[in-house]
Amino acid sequence: MVHWADYMAEKIIRERGDRDEYVVESGITPSGYVHIGNFREFFTAYIVGHALRDRGKKVRHIHMWDDYDRFRKVPKNVPPEWREHLTRPVREVPDPWGCHDSYAEHFMAIFEDEVSKLGIEVDFLHAYELYKSGEYAEEIRTALAKREEIKAILDKYRERAKQPPLEESWQPVMVYCPKCRKEAEFVSWDGEWKVSYKCPHCGGEGETDIREGNVKLRWRVDWPMRWAHFKVDFEPAGKDHLAAGGSYDTGREIVEKIFGWPSPIDLMYEFVGIKGQKGKMSGSKGNVILLSDLYEVLEPGIIRFIYAKARPNKELKIDLGLGLLNLYDEFDKVERIYFGIERAKDPEEEEELKRTYELSMPKVPDRLTAQAPFRFLVTLVQMPHLDEGGIIRVLQEQGHVPKELGEDDVERIRLRIRLARNWVEKYAPDNVKFSILEKPPEIELRPEIREAMLEVAEWLSSRESFTVDELNNAIYDAAKKREIPSKEWFKALYNVFIGKDRGPRLASFLASLEGDFVIRRLRLEA
16 A cells, blocks of 8 residues: 555656656744644655655755734733734744744744754745845736736635625735834835835835835735745645635636746645644644644654654544553554564555655664663653663563663663653553552451462562563462452552552563562561
């Protein structure tokens, strides 16, 4: 089965022809936090570019920061006095938190830092700089000259949607007042480079040269303009943009009829959310999960894997609860399959899993780096007697990681230890959390259970070393001899050690504790 990114890469090559360079684009207005839903657009462009590169093609991935858009509303997490900056470019609005040069830069810096951890190659471009430098001056003049044609295209779709036509005074551009930097009224264009304006905010009026960057194309014209300007071949979009009569439909006509470039190939992506979270995330409302939040509990490779395996047109729900343990298990299995250590049941499925892993990695590692089982780490990080070194030692003793570890192995194990600690603290349900009782609990135990506990204690005290499987067999045998039901037996042991009816996998858990402590506790000694 062909991976969806490979399918798109083949389609782009087939429909766009053989090019010296293919351009894929993503972009967003930095008017709020760039969350994991916004990241889907970025990653979809990236992974299709990855598939093109794997075919020997040169690819440029542009991520456009629309930081010359207007500051349209004051989000809940921003002081109300920021209303005075409404209609200014978001790049010129002060940072309410005081840590960056502007409101837009606050959000751009966070996202760019997050993306850098994924090892993804991308060109971050800024609409603010492109407009201010005069880069788009010719296209702005073209749009003004073809105003009637653009208006006719937009009105055609408005009519289909049963909306009134645009006002006769409508222009394909807006003007920022050179004095107060708020949106001014467009008065006239001289047919060359000058636009006359009148500002309702500061009372300023006069002319501004298009090349000075105070004149900006409106969104429905700006987007197709830059497809032509940067020769974009592929850009994914959310279903709101790709809806009938939406900005993609109008953009297709505008880019071809006004700017003379074939509209890029599109791909619709669905929403991303967190399992159990209600409502759509909004960067301006602040109810968002960022990549930074995922980094607290997930390896970067697993984040890429989540997005790579999910078809973009399917809603993606990321489970940060118990499902996260299954996600680590799944990723580790796929990684082992890729490196030939494990096989999938179906050869076709095996090829698809290998390809998904390959596309998840900007650069596939030369070898399989040590995989510390996350599920087991969740147990180990809750043991007070184990520091980082102790956890690594237990993993080695129980055969979960090799005896000889390279720097990459140790670095990855340490990362997973930190992530497991974070997960236990932030997301683990109560039935996963435990603490070891300082002294034996005062509970009633049947004589048969007491005898079985003493037998396991004797077994442990008579051995200098043992495997987890051997301990597991000893635990089961002691109960079997006395016909103690497994459920009752395990419940008793968990209560003796952690005061709960259930807990982590028992043999691995006990083997990770200090031997003398386990023996004393089984004997119910303080």
